[in-house]
Amino acid sequence: MRRLVFLMPLIVIVALVGTLAWPILEGRDPRQLPSVLLDKPIPAFELPGLMSGGPGLASAVFTGPDRLGKPALLNVFASWCAPCRLEIPRLAGLAAEGVAVYGLAYKDDPAATLGFLEQLGNPYHRIGVDRDGRVAIDFGVYGVPETYVIDAEGRIRHRHVGEITDQVARETLVPLLESLTR
Amino acid sequence: MIRALVFLMIVLATPVLAVQPDEVLSDAALEARARTLSTGLRCLVCQNQSIDDSNAELARDLRLLVRERLLAGDTDQQVLDYLVERYGTYVLLEPPKSNSTLILWYAPVVLLGLGAVAVGIVLSRRRALPGAAPLNAEERARVDALLAEDDSDDAANHGEERRS
Numbered sequence: 001m002r003r004l005v006f007l008m009p010l011i012v013i014v015a016l017v018g019t020l021a022w023p024i025l026e027g028r029d030p031r032q033l034p035s036v037l038l039d040k041p042i043p044a045f046e047l048p049g050l051m052s053g054g055p056g057l058a059s060a061v062f063t064g065p066d067r068l069g070k071p072a073l074l075n076v077f078a079s080w081c082a083p084c085r086l087e088i089p090r091l092a093g094l095a096a097e098g099v100a101v102y103g104l105a106y107k108d109d110p111a112a113t114l115g116f117l118e119q120l121g122n123p124y125h126r127i128g129v130d131r132d133g134r135v136a137i138d139f140g141v142y143g144v145p146e147t148y149v150i151d152a153e154g155r156i157r158h159r160h161v162g163e164i165t166d167q168v169a170r171e172t173l174v175p176l177l178e179s180l181t182r
Numbered sequence: 183m184i185r186a187l188v189f190l191m192i193v194l195a196t197p198v199l200a201v202q203p204d205e206v207l208s209d210a211a212l213e214a215r216a217r218t219l220s221t222g223l224r225c226l227v228c229q230n231q232s233i234d235d236s237n238a239e240l241a242r243d244l245r246l247l248v249r250e251r252l253l254a255g256d257t258d259q260q261v262l263d264y265l266v267e268r269y270g271t272y273v274l275l276e277p278p279k280s281n282s283t284l285i286l287w288y289a290p291v292v293l294l295g296l297g298a299v300a301v302g303i304v305l306s307r308r309r310a311l312p313g314a315a316p317l318n319a320e321e322r323a324r325v326d327a328l329l330a331e332d333d334s335d336d337a338a339n340h341g342e343e344r345r346s
Binding site: 009012016019020033034036037107132133134137138139140142143 | 226227239240243244247266267268269270272285289293296297300
């Protein structure tokens with residue numbers, strides 16, 4: 001009994017450190033923030049397209065009465081962002097498999113975005129131009145690229161921060177999109 | 183001459199601020215509120231800096247946003263709520279007192295309290311010990327016998343005996 005009392009401080013400290021270190025040991029990257037909007041409808045927005053007069057992108061595409069009716073990806077990208085360049089082929093691959101891929105051009109000159117897409121190919125069904133980054137702030141974007149999985153009702157179901165690698169596409173995005181389609 | 187120049191440069195030097203002149207509001211009271219709010223908001227790109235300190239593009243956008251909300255007549259709390267709605271409580275440098283952050287806020291106080299109690303108990307026990315009574319003849323004889331014993335004897339055994 002006495003010995004237990006002497007061990008108490010050690011036990012308390014181990015328990016405390018264990019509790020605090022648990023998320024790190026579990027392999028959670030502290031820089032990957034969960035989206036606050038998870039399972040909530042996407043914020044309302046209406047953005048112009050790349051070409052003046054051309055079609056833009058509005059939240060109604062995902063939430064309005066004429067909505068898609070199937071899950072979609074919304075990819076926040078910019079021509080000045082290197083990982084965005086790398087993930088374009090993966091987005092193109094997903095689009096080729098029938099996934100609806102939309103783009104949000106974050107704080108980018110439309111001319112630069114057009115050049116970027118001309119060079120790498122355009123995987124996006126439609127693009128909205130967010131020049132001042134306000135729509136991105138409504139989404140809680142804190143860096144590019146970010147990719148949102150939006151379900152058929154227009155709710156955000158997942159946010160991926162950073163490049164979409166083959167592994168992310170195969171192990172996270174595709175299974176999630178499939179489960180949402182069913 | 184050079185000394186005077188160096189002195190002047192030191193005196194006139196101002197700290198490098200992330201807040202750019204074109205961001206500053208003309209209303210000094212609003213600007214002061216914006217600065218106070220900014221120092222409590224996390225820059226999500228550089229994570230351990232406030233948006234007031236950070237040169238990141240997003241930090242600048244958020245500073246402008248804070249000022250815009252203040253100009254629109256928001257209270258300080260409304261501005262904070264607006265950002266928390268988008269970025270979560272993570273955007274606040276000082277975590278709010280909620281169930282999940284109780285341990286952050288109160289663990290140090292609780293540990294300090296427990297330490298104080300432990301020290302208190304140990305000290306009061308030490309004081310409660312009876313003063314060393316002089317040995318009687320029998321005890322003295324036993325101590326002498328023990329001291330005279332061969333050193334090769336198991337020390338641990340003695341330890342046990344003495345304690346009991």
